Amino acid sequence: MGRLARLREARWVTESDPELACSQLQAFSRQIPLLYFILLVNTMAVAVTHWQSAPAWLSIYLPAVLCTLCIVRCIRWWHVRHRVLTGDTAEAELRQVTWLAGLFGVAFSAWSLLLFPYGTAFEQAQVAFYMATTLVGCVFCLMHLRTAALLLLSIVILSFSTFLVFTGYPVFIAMAIDMTLVGVALAVIIQLYYRTFADVVHAQRELQASQQKTQRLSDDNFRLASIDSLTDLPNRRSFFASLRAMAEQSLATGSGFNVGLIDLDGFKQVNDIYGHASGDLVLQEVGSRLLAQAEPGLFFARLGGDEFGVLAQQRLSDEALVELGQRICDALSAPYRVAGNIAELSGTIGWAAFPEAGKTVAQVFERADAALYFGKESRRGKPVIFSTEHETRIRRSSLVTQELRHADLEAELLLEFQPIYDLLTRRPIGLEALGRWHNTRLGAVRPEEFIRIAERTELILHITEVLLHKALDEAARWPCDLFLSFNLSAVDISTSARARRLIDIVAASGVPPQRVSFEITETAVTRDFEQARSSLTMIKQAGCRVSLDDFGTGYSSLSYVHRLPFDTIKIDRSFVTDVDSNSASKKIVKSVLDLCRNLGLECVVEGLETASQAEVVQALGARAVQGYLFSRPMRACAVAAYLHTAPGQAYALDAQR
Structure with missing residues (x-):
């Protein structure tokens, strides 16, 4: 009863753990050729030695049927060896293998017991030796399938030991006792090996779960580090990473691109009048409008507050740049519904070309900012392209700044x-x-x-x-x-x-x-x-x-x-x-x-x-x-x-x- 309870427990554990069942079958599938090789070689060896001493049906036809079954099972394994197991199919396959192990154990044990009375003492000893070596070999091939291995071990040991004891010969009785003790030892080994195997599978699963969790955390951290949580646009860090990458590629290939900075006109008043929650809704709407303007080669980002950035990966002419900028400004100037009211905002955009306006990331960003500042002063709601006039203003501003610092x-x-x-x-x-x-x-x-x-x-x-x-x-x-x-x-x-x-x-x-x-x-x-x-x-x-x-x-x-x-x-x-x-x-x-x-x-x-x-x-x-x-x-x-x-x-x- 205790053995049956453990068998039921083992089966229950496997069925409650589909991943373990998949691992068991994957490990067992590598042992299948060896399992059937042992059965075929040992069975044919015994059949040949009993060909003259035992009836034909027992020495030829019955072992031929058993060997054919082994070959059929081996061919089936060859065809399905690369299949992908799921939890449900693994559990069904595991139950099938367990029943087959029991049936094969009964079939080969019955054939051996029927064959045992024939022949000389040497031939009888060969049958006993056949059962012992075949059992040990098959049990070791079934080590990953604890239930199947224990079932096979129980069938062979109980049937053969009982048979040997009832022969009444002291030598056979001693062999029965020896087989029983060895069987108990094998059962213990099977149990220990299975626990070790299950622990390894569980450890790998926990490791994979930990790695997946780490990957999810890494993905979440990457998103937090690269995506603005309010607008779902890339953030300042992501913008400058893309800007640096585009600059390196541009210098390597001799191409160019455009950098734009967008600032909302009147956003602070929305925050002050309607509150920051309404301001956040406006920023979300701005993000949606910018995403609606996105197209291949056009990259938008939120740089902070009410400032946004845009990268045009291809070098555009001034006319195309003005047209694109005006389209963006028009999209941002449409009315916003805030707290049941209509808020009127606009967006000003400053453009700078790389490498014409600046040969470094810092320079081209500064030039775009200068164009934006000029637009905020005199052309609100319009696109402004960095020009020599802005360059003169930057130099003058730098000079005044230096003099002011040291004055x-x-x-x-x-x-x-x-x-x-x-x-x-x-x-x-x-x-x-x-x-x-x-x-x-x-x-x-x-x-x-x-x-x-x-x-x-x-x-x-x-x-x-x-x-x-x-x-x-x-x-x-x-x-x-x-x-x-x-x-x-x-x-x-x-x-x-x-x-x-x-x-x-x-x-x-x-x-x-x-x-x-x-x-x-x-x-x-x-x-x-x-x-x-x-x-x-x-x-x-x-x-x-x-x-x-x-x-x-x-x-x-x-x-x-x-x-x-x-x-x-x-x-x-x-x-x-x-x-x-x-x-x-x-x-x-x-x-x-x-x-x-x-x-x-x-x-x-x-x-x-x-x-x-x-x-x-x-x-x-x-x-x-x-x-x-x-x-x-x-x-x-x-x-x-x-x-x-x-x-x-x-x-x-x-x-x-």
Whole structure:
């Protein structure tokens, strides 16, 4: 019963493990020729020696049938030796082999027992020897099939040992005992070998599973490292890897390709108005639109934020490049549905050709970025191809950057002041400080040029500190009823620590904080709205005033008015240029003035140059104004003289001109 239980257990384990069954059959299939070779040779040897002593049916016909069965099975193995086993077929095949082993064991044992009484003692000993050697050989060939091997061993040992014991001869009884003991030893060997074999199979399976898991992790890591999870586009790393590979191939073959950089116009406003979740949806839609534009030889990637890259693997003509770029820009400029609303965005793309625009990856990327920057300044929503004009600007920018890094800013930076005028009292109420830089090598550098470069390199922090100290020193000499207006950049309010630095400088100057008004543009606010609000709130709580400069030039100025702690709004000069002749400009100015009045904010109208403009804005309700009509920016040494001049007479003289 114990042996049968173990046999059932062995069969159950195999059937519950199809992979082990496949491994057993694959290992056994290599032993099949040896198995049938042993059976054929041993059987024919016994049959030949008993040809004269045993009946023909027992010495010729029955062994011939058994040998034929062996040959048939061997031929079948030859035809199916290369088959691919599955779990189901392996289990069925394993059951079939087990039954065949039992049937062959019964058949060959029965033939041997029937043949044993014939012949001399030597021939009988040969039959016993035949059974022993054949059994051992077959069992070892069946070592991978534990159930079949144990079944065969049990049939032969039990039948032959029982037969030998009942002969009554001491020698045969001793042989029966010996065979039984050897059979037990073989059973133990079979069990140990099978366990070792199963352990190896399981270890290989675990190793394969581990390797597959490692491969999946490797694939996942590769995807994370190469694919942007939000848009499913290749990421920055993948983009530059492709760019480097294309550059190497281009240099080797003498061919070329194009690099494009895409930036979304107005995306930051979507983030600020609708939130980052809506911004992510917009980026996903952008990714889908870019993928829809993909074609053989065109590679898109997300480089970060709202910046995307494109590689055109074939060198395109300028006309084809403009056409492709415009197609991409048109796709990106279609309306986006965000939080139940429609958002209007556009995309600007800068192109550069390799190797014409740059012979290295860094150079061609920099040239594409320069073209993009030029497009953002003057051709939003359009493709721009890098040209010699952009090359000149890059060289100039590099020169200015180097000079700015090594400049003695304390000595080279200076200030000019432009009055802010009160139309009702006809006198100045404050002065705006305007930074100027006169370099020993470059001469006078335009503010918009060096300020832009300073913001990129964060040299603006030192520039702001130097200019603010100088402006506060001058303001300390002015009458107490005049305030100082000072411009800040986005970098100046990019952290709370930098905002605190501005407050400390004001506090150390001795100028009352209520006499200091910090101006910030809408563009600076949109870079990081939450941090900008935090920094401006700190400045406001310290007693300083906060102004929104160039109102109306951004995308969503109204959204910032009630969300930021502004005291003053400055209407951009672009609305004032034709305010005396354009009814639309007049209505815009009137609307902003009414808005400020309703919100309790002060309003300054910038850019007045003619008396006609001054009369119109005054009639619309404006009081604080600024422009060349009242005074051009002046050096600090001229402020005192200006303040002593009768403001009303100066206005009258300018009006006559």
